[in-house]
Amino acid sequence: MLPMPHGRGARILVRTECVSARRDAGLWRARLSNGEEISARAIVNAAGPWVKQVLNERLGQPSSDAVRLVKGSHIVLPKLYEGDHAFILQNDDRRVVFLIPYEEEFTLVGTTDVPVSEAQSAQPGEDEVRYLCAAAGRYLARRIDAAQVRWRYAGVRPLYDDGAANPSAITRDYTLRLDDDAGAAPVLSVFGGKITTYRRLAEQALEKLEPYFAGLKGTWTADQPLPGSNFATRAAARQEVFERYRALPETVVRGAFRRHGAETPAVLGDGRIGEDYGAGLSEREVRHFLEHEWANSAEDVLWRRTKCGLHMTEAQRQRVAQVIGR
Secondary structure: OOOOHHHHOOOOOOOOOEEEEEEEOOEEEEEEOOOOEEEEOOEEEOOHHHHHHHHHHHOOOOOOOOEEEEEEEEEEEEOOOOOOOOEEEEOOOOOEEEEEEEOOOEEEEEOOOEEOOOOOOOOOOHHHHHHHHHHHHOOOOOOOOHHHOOEEEEEEEEEEOOOOOOHHHOOOOEEEEEEEEOOEEEEEEEEEOOHHHHHHHHHHHHHHHHHHOOOOOOOOHHHOOOOOOOOOOHHHHHHHHHHHOOOOOHHHHHHHHHHHHHHHHHHHOOOOOOOEEEOOEEHHHHHHHHHHOOOOOHHHHHHHHOOHHHHOOHHHHHHHHHHHOO
8 A cells, every 4th residue: 555655754744834945065954934944855846836936035046937827716516417427518618617426416517717826815706606607507408506506616726837828728737847056955846737647746756856866766656556545345345344333323434434445444443433523524533634634624624634514514514613623
């Protein structure tokens, strides 16, 4: 199984900025926002929308490369059709819009391409919601409007600026830039890219850094299962988990297995799950997210680590926020 990075010896500091870094005697000396000062043989600048800002302002390495920030918004609607297949819709503006089965009871519709100047607090605009509703409604027998939207969210794509005028035409590929000082203290910056290419991007990044690290292990992730998927068959693993926790509510076991797979026993432990918050989310699993997966708020748990917020009442969501305290 492919373990989580901390399981392979990585030290992970979430919500921690690199305030500044400088080269010194073949090393990088970095100052972090938590007050620490650390040394490193190399830096990988994978700051997404802030990649050039980090390179120019934090590392003192001016670059002519640039990113274009493009917001992509999604909406979630009650299930629009039967079946587990997705649709690619050709829109009247020559873009494509996807309809994807989502969380069993919903359909995900996306996405948009809207140029933005900064990545902070990206939210779907009302015009984007109307655009996506119209795109879906154009191909369905029913009318779709904004009043049906159950949830909306947006992200900002840090696309490599290739000079294209149309946001939809900008390359979704990535560019890796490497700079060093007399063959030491390299900094590798990632311009562009997207989550669906993360594994190959990481392999190529390490290939570029290989000359600076003698004996660096070659690529190996392509055939490794992701955490929780190290089982012969999903059906057999699911049955084993359900038999082990047959005394627990079925919704709690089903939700935990769906989110953690073969790692479910590490989450539910001895079966003392504490409070059941609804939608298959238990106090024990919330504690796991806080202690092992760096969740810091109810929003982290309900919308980022899980999508339980979609299935809960407002009172249930408020209860989770009350327990977490933020």
